[in-house]
Amino acid sequence: MKKYPWLYPIYQKIINQCLNKKNHHTILIQSQINLGSSKLILKICKTILCDIKNNLFSCNVCHSCQLINKKNYLDLHIITLEKKKKFIGVNTILNCLNKINNTSQLGSITIIWVPKIHLLTESAINSFLKVLEEPPLNTLFFLENRNNFLLKDTLKSRCIIYNIYSPSNKEGILWLKKNISQKYTSENLLLALNISENSPILAKKILKNKIWNARKKLFKKIYKSIKLKNLFLLYKYLKKKILKKIYWICSLILDVIKYSYNKNIKLTNIDQKKLIYIINQKNSKKNLFIIIQIWIKCFFYLKNIPKVNINFILLEPLIQWEKIFNF
Ligand SMILES: [Zn+2]
Structure with a gap:
């Protein structure tokens, strides 16, 4: 996570709160697109689910880490769009929650991650709100608002919100210089950031493309x-x-x-x-x-x-x- 300096302070804060058991049950991460919010959430989930507890970073070798590396998410439930659908309906939410109720083991933590919260229908949000009123035990929710969409206040009021901001031009240029093998002038790196809405991740993609x-x-x-x-x-x-x-x-x-x-x-x-x-x-x-x-x-x-x-x-x-x- 240190590879992304603009994400690291949020990572550190959330993990420390989880380690001290002072975390909120629902965490909303807001940012513009392409700033790495998904990388941040996946990394946090991996650390929380890692078999070696009380560490700031996941060990990357235990059974849980291996499963996540293989994209086999046992205790991590990702709510995404079903095939051929444009929105996430109430049934998708309820199916996920039922699955958790049937499989949750005593004491182990379960994480539910909604990567595109703006795709939830009105009724899906309402049923989600009910769940968040009395969240199931040992369950942590991550809601991801990738493009700073306007969300219902009732939903936001049930979350702790973290905003990811793009790094300054100086930091962005420094990051690109470190992470791109090809040499570019500072002016070209600044231009790449400009046309990428100051996202170093997107700027890197554009330069390589x-x-x-x-x-x-x-x-x-x-x-x-x-x-x-x-x-x-x-x-x-x-x-x-x-x-x-x-x-x-x-x-x-x-x-x-x-x-x-x-x-x-x-x-x-x-x-x-x-x-x-x-x-x-x-x-x-x-x-x-x-x-x-x-x-x-x-x-x-x-x-x-x-x-x-x-x-x-x-x-x-x-x-x-x-x-x-x-x-
Ligand atoms: Zn591990």
Whole structure:
């Protein structure tokens, strides 16, 4: 756990409370996505269930640790989505609780972990609330709110809440330097953090992935099509991995909007200052707002409408932008 310095203080606090038997029965971990909340919870569960008790870390060799390493979770029940379902219903919760009641052994601890608490239906939350009112003996609950979704106050009031925050840029860059074998400049590492919402874990993935180059290539294409005064040159290129590309375009336009208000503002795409400057020169503030809305709408349709026609949907933002772009 020391490998993730931004998670370690929470790990230490929860384990110490468990060792001193002063822990709350329901622990809610909140964070933005990709900050390692699942790694943190799994590590805590492993230590709690480890046969060698009273240690800050799991031994990694005992029977319980071996089982968890093999993803065989005997006393750890993970409530996830059932196949072909979009939400976690009341039956999934009740089945899990019944299973615990039937198998729990005297004195041994059982852990229930809900990795995506926002997927619980209203009735599932209500039945869960009833359980938390009088929780079963020797049972510990972990609720994970990965994207800081708004949760019911009644649910939150029954938990102790820990928030995971992303590390500072300086800490993030230091972590990336330690954890990536390839050498990158500090500016590139900062850029990777910027486009990963300051998550070092995601930044590492992006740097190791083809995505890093795909993003640069997209911005080169935009630059070229502006120079040639023809945004339709992007049409064919955008079709592959379209959602990712629209996300980057929106992030770029957002930078232009920020820049149009304040020339000294901290930008996300720090490697694209020239492009941001050009787009700012050739688009009024009003038009920037119009065009970002159209791109967001396009993103929403592509993401949420099954079998939507990409060729057709992609035309609107390009036509509109071409129309208002002051070449
Ligand atoms: Zn162990």
